[in-house]
Amino acid sequence: MLHFSRWKTLLIWLAAFAAIVLAAPNLLSEVQRSSLPGWLQQDRLTLGLDLQGGSHIVLKVERSDIVKDRLEEAVANVRNTLRGAGIRYTGLTGNDQTVTVRITDPAETQKAVDLLKPLTAPGGRAGPEVALRQDEDGQLSLQISDAGITADVASARTRSLDIVARRIAGFGHANFLVRPDGADRIVVQVLGSVDAERLKNLLNQPAKLSFHLIDASMSGQEALNGRWPATSQVLYSLDDPPVPYLVDRTAFVTGSNMVGIEPVVDPQTQDSSIAYRLDAEGTRRLAEVTGQNIGKHLAIVFDDQVMSSPAIDAAITGGEGAISANFSEDGVRDLAIMLRAGALPATLTSVEERSVSPRFGADSIFSGLIAGLVAAVLVAALMIALYRILGVIAVVSLVFNLILIVAVLSLAGATLTLPGIAGIVLIVGMAVDSNVLIYERIREEEKTAHSFAEAAGRGFSRAFSTIVDANVTIFIAAIILFCLGSESIRGFAVTLAVGILTTVITAFTLTRSIVAVWLRRRHPRHLPKSVLTHLFEHANIRFMGIRRYVFTASAIISLIAMAAFATAGLRLGIDFTGGSLIEVTAKQGNADLADLQARLNDLNLGEVSVERAGGPSNARIRIASQGGGENAEQSAATLVRGELQEDYDFRRVEVVGPAISGELTMMATLGVLAALAAILIYIWIRFEWQFAVGAIVATLHDVIIMLGLFVLTGMEFNLTSIAAVLTVVGYSLNDTVVIYDRMRENLKRYKKMPLPILIDASINQTLSRTILTAATTLLALLALYLFGGEVIRSFTFTMLFGVALGTFSSIYIAAPVLIVFRLRPESPDGEESNKTDAGVKSGTVV
Structure with a gap:
């Protein structure tokens, strides 16, 4: 027998009423929801990326950047340690994850070993997971282990989370999510109307800004043709074609010293620049270095490229200045956003993108x-x-x-x-x-x-x-x-x-x-009868x-x-093969598939297919995996955007790199x-x-x-x-x-x-x-x-x-x-x- 007590029936209908109360806010507008109690305003469904538009981007910390930084740090630490002790050496180099140096006087080899051992200790200047090896011919090797690099990558990922969030907030978006994914990835989701290409450019770059001196002992081209001092490095300018500069490795002012950064665009000439103000330490260093090097040139370096090389006419004591930036108006704004948010510890490469209008x-x-x-x-x-x-x-x-x-x-x-x-x-x-x-x-x-x-x-x-x-x-x-x-x-x-x-x-x-x-x-x-009731009864x-x-x-x-x-075999999608899938809508008239195919073939992207997608004005473009790593997939999608953006709106873009696939x-x-x-x-x-x-x-x-x-x-x-x-x-x-x-x-x-x-x-x-x-x-x-x-x-x-x-x-x-x-x-x-x-x-x- 079916029997429900009154209290059970009441409980069921109370649950039903509660469900209606919890579900109802989803039917209300933002203004209507604002008048509801606080706990009820938050209990609602969030529309996903594919329903309200936006971009989902997976960023990966570039391990090669971490290896490079660790090698440069280790080489500098070895150089400073040996020079400080007056030990002569030769052949100090860093390759892959190994730093090698040869002690000139074999009698000083053991002394050098004792001095370099602290660099291998956890927390030492060269970091954890470093092994020191001595060869019979007097050569010493510092080997940075994979575990040490992996730990640094995880640390860089953690430090990057806040920086990425600040950059997105500075970009003007409030509805976004930044979360870690594994040991070396960051998932970014920005909802609403988003310029995905500009967002990726904003998040990819480390944005490391630093002030150096130009090494005047030789020109950049002479350095390339010969051998330059170990204390300097050759960097290229942002010009097209790029110009080589021989730049002193030591940075005396960095982006962390900048406390006031504003983009400036001259309304008459449209020249763009970044106005900055330095903190007390940065002001002191800049005044000291420029005062000692009048007549020489500064090198303002942005992500290992020389952005500007002004001459030092006098000591710069005010702690304020402007950096010429040969960027568009949006570009100089983005640069200011990156500098305000802080430099990333390493490049973040986009390994996956899913954008929807x-x-x-x-x-x-x-x-x-x-x-x-x-x-x-x-x-x-x-x-x-x-x-x-x-x-x-x-x-x-x-x-x-x-x-x-x-x-x-x-x-x-x-x-x-x-x-x-x-x-x-x-x-x-x-x-x-x-x-x-x-x-x-x-x-x-x-x-x-x-x-x-x-x-x-x-x-x-x-x-x-x-x-x-x-x-x-x-x-x-x-x-x-x-x-x-x-x-x-x-x-x-x-x-x-x-x-x-x-x-x-x-x-x-x-x-x-x-x-x-x-x-x-x-x-x-009995059960209610209908025409179909006994259809299968017998x-x-x-x-x-x-x-x-x-x-x-x-x-x-x-x-x-x-x-x-x-x-x-199966016709595998980009989820499993890598590549790009792009859906576009013609801004005027119908999508011309033949014209699209011809224009995309001219981009030399390999296998490209174009098909109709849902209506005469819509087209779906599939680009096969480029086979050149994560950046190659993103570059292909960027080329397509650049080629078609004048005539087509982008409804959906999916880019999957080989690692994700x-x-x-x-x-x-x-x-x-x-x-x-x-x-x-x-x-x-x-x-x-x-x-x-x-x-x-x-x-x-x-x-x-x-x-x-x-x-x-x-x-x-x-x-x-x-x-x-x-x-x-x-x-x-x-x-x-x-x-x-x-x-x-x-x-x-x-x-x-x-x-x-x-x-x-x-x-x-x-x-x-x-x-x-x-x-x-x-x-x-x-x-x-x-x-x-x-x-x-x-x-x-x-x-x-x-x-x-x-x-x-x-x-x-x-x-x-x-x-x-x-x-x-x-x-x-x-x-x-x-x-x-x-x-x-x-x-x-x-």
């Missing part, structure tokens, strides 16, 4: 909302047509379920992405699965229960374990997807996981309480009678798919394997081993044929494809578990029934649930495919195909495998022995 994001939101609305209407209409008043109850539960999903995501401060919207739409189709399982179980229990109320109570109780088992598989897939790392895939995984949990909770709280009220007030004697299809033919056909198709995969490939592979292993282990624990084997075979069947689909259709295989495959695997196993659960129940009830007959009976008993759940899920996916937008169309198509494939494999692959592995040996009487189990009639347990 706000207009493109707004289009995605509109498409997602339309798809969700259409899906909800279609699913609601089908449920009401099937179950009448119980269908209405299911729709009410579905609406509350969606509100609860939004409330939970808002409470967690989750980020809603376009794949996340797709996940919610998918939940619209899958959420009614629990209601269908319960209602169909009630229909079966009606035949043996004394009253309909008793049948309803049994239906809810006996459907519980099946619903939990079925949804765990998809929940596991969602957890693994979350661990893959991509923001958009995480958004999908979070909404899917939350949707699964709220679906189960809603089915056994709200739905159950409403049904209990309906029973108490209306006293119905199904007695002999599925196993053709299992050999289906097995053979599936094996042939699988072999064809594997052969196509082995020969043609390699990691994504590894994560995707491990993610798929981990998901399959976790799901199958769960089935193994919950069922007998033959069931786990059947699930493995069915899963492999689905994965192989879906890969074949990608090969034969030429669709791009990327991270969203991985998400589609894993979701389909979870859905397919969801369906399989429902059938397995009924088979396990029948195995206990009919201990002498031949396995083929028992399997047929189990499939027929759950056929209505299988077909109805597939129908609602396909309706939701169809709405997503038609109205969800171009970005997720291939994802949705894969899901449509996969859901149909998963439904097929649950019946014709997962179930027959149990016969092959002899879950129950056939009785000597063969199929006739089912007469001893007079309880299965027309595929229904009675």
Whole structure:
């Protein structure tokens, strides 16, 4: 019997009210939200990059910069130590991670060793993890270990976080996120309208500014042709072509001494400069050095390039001045921002970029909302047509379920992405699965229960374990997807996981309480009838009678798919190969694909393809990996921007370097394997081993044929494809578990029934649930495919195909495998022995 006490009913409806309160702020504008209590203002969904526009950039600390700085520091420390002790030496050099020096007098070698040993101690002037080695010929070597460099890289990453944040804030953006990623990366996300190219330039450069003296002992060109003093170095100017200068290595003023920095643009000449003011220490040093070197030249060095070389006419004592900067107005502003924020300890290279225009994001939101609305209407209409008043109850539960999903995501401060919207739409189709399982179980229990109320109570109780088992598989897939790392895939995984949990909770709280009220007030004697109510009630299809033919056909198709995969291979997206994907919209008229192809071919970027994307004015450009490291990929995207920006707006830009693509490939592979292993282990624990084997075979069947689909259709295989495959695997196993659960129940009830007959009976008993759940899920996916937008169309198509494939494999692959592995040996009487189990009639347990 279904019974809910008043306090339980009150608690359920209080939870429903709380969910509405938490979800409601998402429908209000910023002005309306400002009048709400503070705790309620913050509990709302954050729109992801792909929905409100912005840039997601992954920066990597350049290890080579750290190695260079460590070598220069070590060489300087060795030089100063030996000179200070009066020890003569020769051949002091630094290469790779080794500093070598030869002591001229062998008798002083041991003394030199003793003096240099402190440099190897942790915290020593040359830093930790340094080994000192002495050769027989008097040569000493300081070897900086990989561990020492790695530690310095991690330290540089940590120091860079605040500097990057200050630069972005100085750029004028308030809605941004800067977070560490691993030991050597920084993830930057700036939302809204962003000039991605300018932002990357602002963040990439160390911006190390320093004042040096020009070494007048020889010209820069003479130094290049001969040998220059060890205390100096050759640096080039910012001119085109660059001019070499011989510059003293010692910096007497650095950017850290500057306390007032302002960009200045002469309104008449448009000449740009940086006005600065020095602190007391910088003022003292500048006055002292310039006073001692009148007639010589300063070298103002910016990131190892000579920005300016003014003559010293007199001592500079005021601590104020201006540096000529041959930059544009934006360039000089950016330079001022970098100098104010401080110098980075090393160059930050962009290894990944994903930029979206706000207009493109707004289009995605509109498409997602339309798809969700259409899906909800279609699913609601089908449920009401099937179950009448119980269908209405299911729709009410579905609406509350969606509100609860939004409330939970808002409470967690989750980020809603376009794949996340797709996940919610998918939940619209899958959420009614629990209601269908319960209602169909009630229909079966009606035949043996004394009253309909008793049948309803049994239906809810006996459907519980099946619903939990079925949804765990998809929940596991969602957890693994979350661990893959991509923001958009995480958004999908979070909404899917939350949707699964709220679906189960809603089915056994709200739905159950409403049904209990309906029973108490209306006293119905049976389930509401409709035209479709008994569509599968008397199904007695002999599925196993053709299992050999289906097995053979599936094996042939699988072999064809594997052969196509082995020969043609997948059309891998830039997530796995590296490269660039750029979507553009013509500012006027339609996009001319032939002209785009010709213009891009002239840039000599290697393999470039141009195709239509969603409309006549839109085009999608794919640029293959440049093969020259991370900077080569960014340079290619920069060239395309420069070539097309006059005629096209950039809707979406994705640039993936080789390091990121390699990691994504590894994560995707491990993610798929981990998901399959976790799901199958769960089935193994919950069922007998033959069931786990059947699930493995069915899963492999689905994965192989879906890969074949990608090969034969030429669709791009990327991270969203991985998400589609894993979701389909979870859905397919969801369906399989429902059938397995009924088979396990029948195995206990009919201990002498031949396995083929028992399997047929189990499939027929759950056929209505299988077909109805597939129908609602396909309706939701169809709405997503038609109205969800171009970005997720291939994802949705894969899901449509996969859901149909998963439904097929649950019946014709997962179930027959149990016969092959002899879950129950056939009785000597063969199929006739089912007469001893007079309880299965027309595929229904009675």
